[in-house]
Amino acid sequence: MEKIPINRLIDFSPVDGTGNRFAIFVQKCPFRCLYCHNPETINECSACGVCVEACPKGALKKESGAIIYDESKCVGCDTCLRVCPNLSSPKTRYMSVEEIESRITRVRPFIRGITVSGGECALYPSFLEELFIRVKRMGLTCLIDSNGAKPFKDLEYLVDLCDGVMLDVKAYDDDFHRKLTSKSNAVVIENLDYLLSKNKLEEVRTVILPKYDDQNRNTVDNVSRIIGNKSRYKLIRYRYYGVREEGLKEFGKVIVDESYAQALAELARKNGCVDVVIS
């Protein structure tokens, strides 16, 4: 039975798609976004042990080359995440579909579906397929939250199975995308077209950045033209919380103004995007 690294499970999430949803955050992401607000999901734990020494509650220990995490001792101070030199978390657990399914069963009356996020969940397509088949049997919906790094056209079965994909388009300009994420956006844009053609685009998200008005406009203008009235477009205001040092250096310890985001939302609406939301 396949097990994948899970960073976190959230019983009730009001922010990962429509309605109340069970959210699954997988570990590992091919992008290195400067403004990532949960950078501890980027890499798998290398068991270096730096966090073991730093934990003030003795909740971590190193045993035969692996970090063992004792949840009962953890007070959630996040010191381990702050000291990790590897953009990872010692609290990551390898879990099977069955284990996750039983957690979902517990909260089932309260949710309308699940959302798989990360990290990048498209790194684990066969796991997701198995999970979605079971979750669908419970009468729940399945959403994928993805940065679009992996081509969805190669995952057609998964795309057909899910109820929709919430896709990040971090930048329309490829050079800027490389600067932000360390990778090209060619596959992301391809995914945008593909998911539209499959009618599976639940939402597109762009983080609105401080100091990069041209890039913000360029991305919002192009994306809104592409999606038109076929998908919700969510403009996420950059917030400095959780952003690591290199990101703070680039974007500052600021929160993007609502009024600035509103102006960009207006631009998207002019391009025919009906459902534009700001968060």
Added chain:
Amino acid sequence: MEKTEVMKIISDETLTYAQQVLALARLAESYDDTLKRNPLWIKALKEGKVCDLNEGLAPYRPRYILPDYSILLEKGCSFLEIEKPKNLTELCFDLLIFYRHVPSITSYPVYLGNFTELFMPFEDEADNPSTKEVLRLFLKSIDKTLCDSFVHANVGPNRSKLTDIILDLTKEMQLAVPNITLLYDEDVTPRDLAIHAVDVMLATSKPSFANHKKYSSEHSNCPYAIASCYNALNVGGGGYTLPRLRLYKISTEAKDADDFMNNVLPRYVDLILENIDQRIKFIVEESSFFKSSFLVKEGFVEREKFTGMVGVVGVAECVNNLLGIENKAFGFGHNEKAEKLAYEILSKIEKIVNEHKGLYCSKCDDKYQMHAQVGIDTDGLDDAPGCRVPVGFEPPLFEHLTLESTLHGFFPCGVGDIFKFDQTWSKSKDAVLDVINGAFRKGLRYFTAYSEDNDVVRVTGYLVKKSEIDKLTNGEQSINNCTVFGKGAKEKGRALDRKVYGKNSD
């Protein structure tokens, strides 16, 4: 020289005239001692093991009265010389007249009717441009003349245009009175109305949601309504009296959990049932209400539809004490043993209450009913309201709702809890409604929520304005009788410090 009780009231600059009159009346009521009471009850009162909620010693009306307003619609009221209303404006005026003549423990009407049903005959006026203004004046008049947060109206379970207008006005006007409950059944109530209600609730802490599927199935003979805080009582009836068992204090008398269950607790349940019998006998046989009130004579209420209410508080502290748990962080709400014991204790009380033949309550199967009382300011931190988890120790949202859903079954005449949400939830009304639907499917009876930055906030079961509490703190008067309770609950019971649920809901 120390001031007399009368002088204290009439010289208190923070009391309005109306509040002084009521305080003087309460004082008079508590001077009489015609009402029979068991000396053991009086001893328990002094020890704080039971509480009479200052209902007085000479009750001259039932505590909660829920008139059947459909009679006003059909026939008018001859005592008040009101004829059957012909349009919405007339109905609003008729109701405002009528409300002034509905007594209760607070002397204000605790039930204003179901606005959705009452206004239905005039639904075609909804599109009339003046209708919203008529309803605005109606609501404003209620807030400024019935100055008490236990004044309560219902809406739903069906939708009407007039209901939507009332909800819009509720959000716009930001008034503490009336309290409002939506009778909600996900299979009956249109989703649009439910989402509208969630939006208004998050913005102004009302309406709350009552589990209509559950309550209506328990009231197949006589329709129910939600009155006062969250009390589910018969329409055309109500609650005679509501003394309380303070379970924490009672538990301090027990050697251990077994002693509590088998000896101590049953004694106090017997005592409270006897006290309820005595009070009901007095209200029905000695006072004039059921003999001469126009409400009775014209059929707006019927004696046998009333019942006695057995109030319960301090479940959490009681089980923590019996299990020797000193740190609340590891007690009820976070501890299966504590929760199992709570279940057993409530089952025990329920059994004794159900075996007792109640007086003058034949339309409630001759039974009194358990009520998870919301607490009063003087409870401080000794007794959490009803079966709630103590303030500051609320578990993650899912666990919290699951625990409460399990225990709500014990309280057919009212129980509820308040959930405080941050912006991430108030922006996702669908998610809040999913949570309500889930909780109701699991058996939760009553759900209410508000956003952390509202001015109108729900204290324990009633609404007050934070800005009005500030007035009292500054030695000024507050028009609402309940602001002073809110101030006390805030200062002594940390009632406004409920945990805020954010995007991770833990």
